[in-house]
Amino acid sequence: MQERIVGLTNIVRDQELQHVVMPLVAADHAWSAHHLYSPESHLFLDSWLCVSASEIWAEWKRKSWREEDPPERHATNRIRLRDVMPVDFLSSSDKALSPVISGVAIKPYADRLRALQEAERVHEMMSTAAYAMQKEVPGEFLSVVDRLWFGDDRPFQAARDAFRHVETELERWETELEAERSALARSILGIVPGDIVTSESQGKLLRLSVTSVTLYSSGSSVGFMVSGIRFRKDGTLGKL
Incomplete structure (x- = not known):
């Protein structure tokens, strides 16, 4: 995962982008949630990992098949990459x-x-x-x-x-x-x-x-x- 994040960071820097987004699948993260909805709610959840040149955060969208239950989108706080990854790992050379x-x-x-x-x-x-x-x-x-x-x-x-x-x-x-x-x-x-x-x-x-x-x-x-x-x-x- 760290290598993938470094690759995304390099894309942001090389192309001078604000950030890039990578869809997350079950193997990429672990779920930690309170039981807010019953199984029959028929909810769908999409989540993405967002990476900028210096920060990382996650966003997710909850949606339901019911029209009266509109979709919701949320995001975590942004974390500095250097707070969660070795500094030297982010840059190949000085x-x-x-x-x-x-x-x-x-x-x-x-x-x-x-x-x-x-x-x-x-x-x-x-x-x-x-x-x-x-x-x-x-x-x-x-x-x-x-x-x-x-x-x-x-x-x-x-x-x-x-x-x-x-x-x-x-x-x-x-x-x-x-x-x-x-x-x-x-x-x-x-x-x-x-x-x-x-x-x-x-x-x-x-x-x-x-x-x-x-x-x-x-x-x-x-x-x-x-x-x-x-x-x-x-x-x-x-x-x-």
Whole structure:
């Protein structure tokens, strides 16, 4: 079962999926349940094992042949894979990460990086303009006056709604930009969350279980940030 779970985890990481699902059969698990229904209830139960890059959980669906008894779906709490399986079993080998990333590694992604920088520049320009306008947006008092003076037209309220829409779009754009930063950093560095990387820091060897990867660019320079949980000297996880 552990080997199957490792295989599913590798699929999630390689294909950049949220999680994968494997149907469970009687041989895959043991039942532990209270007697909630009598045998004549004619219930059917399907269960699945769900595996992400770092977590594992089970889901199941109960259904009956009676129309008045609608199906129900439940799920267990999510458990970290490293809490139930040996850490070294989940990763075939450590990945060495150089403290300095050469331009050769970045060059194949130059066009994508320039597109990201341009999108960030436009986003920053729009954010600056939008929040400069925030002082001009009518306050709550004018919104009340708006309703009394203008009835259904409410120009002040329309201005407030328009600004909220701009705020929402800017937040969505920032989320998309961060996702692209992370995806681009993963492509350049060749690592994904869940990998174990080693690097030299201040003359000492650093071993890290990766939780997130991103980058920051300015002009012709690019910086990478790899976050994760460090390994202790005894090889166990837990040092932030």
